[in-house]
Amino acid sequence: MSSEFIDILLFGVIAVFLIYRLRSILGSTDGKIVNIKTKRAKSSFKPKIVPENTNSEFLDGANKAYEMIVQAYQGNNIEKVKDLLTPEALNAMAQAKAPKEIKFSEVKTSSILEDKEEDSRLIKSVKFETEHYNVANNEILTVVEEWGFEKERKSSDPNWKLFSIKLVS
Template sequence: MEFLDIGTLFFIVAAVVIFIQLRNVLGRRTGSEKPPFDPYTAGRSRETENGAAKDNVVSLPRRKSGGEAESPYAAIDAYAEAGSDLNKGLRAIRDADPSFEPRGFVDGAKLAYEMIVMAYADGDRKTLKNLLSREVFEGFVAAINEREKKSEKVQSSFVGIDKAEIVAAEMKGSEAHLTLRIISELISATRDSTGEVIDGDPETVAEVKDVWTFARDTRSRDPNWKLVATEAED
């Protein structure tokens, strides 16, 4: 029988001591341990008062203090006076498209307005095609083609929108139509082939007033609105 050297004996004794200490600590139960974590049920509701497990809670529509469910037209009534032609038109659009909300639409229209103005200045036909109806797109492209034919260039800087509000709303068959009055600020100048300014001012911020109409087929899965009519406000 071979004798163990001092080093090997030391490690054996140390291992035995550590094992005993771990068993004393980990093997002892106090009665207050938490149950094992179950990731599939951790998000469910706790028990009811009588101890029976609850089903998952389904959120109900928010209710007013009197117990009445919030009106589906609440956002519209907050935007346009109840009983007005605008309110009636917005309600009709809401009936056809339950996801419609006027302030959210205005925010989106403001972004579209800036994109269209800058795309027209840059001659970006691809962007315009996604945002305009076929008739309006053809009109914009014809103007861009004429400008390019004369070797004219438009330099524009979009400053911002001072005001944007819905002034008319109606359903035309399945199509929702919304007309906005938009007041924006823009720096714009058109230069000829020699670089001379022939329209606008490259150093002056000009106020621009537009009346634009957007439309969307409420039966379509495409949530995007397109510009269908434009006019400058006098």
């Protein structure tokens, strides 16, 4: 056999081998379609099922916290409720002085306005409609406020802490 024939035969074998490998890698046109699913990026938010009574339990606790904080503020003894306040809220309330002629009466209604998760904190905004008594004018005042409560998601402390107060009316 001549060297030219061997060269052609060698190139033919290589070509057949390459065609076979390409066909096995790329597939064929016999109508078989293979779906390759990509993995989705994991989101940091994981929704969980929250029992229905959780919000009512939270509002009961928020109403009690409201009463305790307002009464401590009016009695100029805000240190008494420091476990219910963030350090910033504690400093702000310690520096401010409560008017002596206004006395807290009761929480008329409360409702959760917002419930969200930011970074590692859980945040709830609560709207309080309350009655206060003006001793000087002998009248009842209706006050509407939005209070923001926060809690570290991984905290073992069950208490939510007040971090903001917004006077609505």
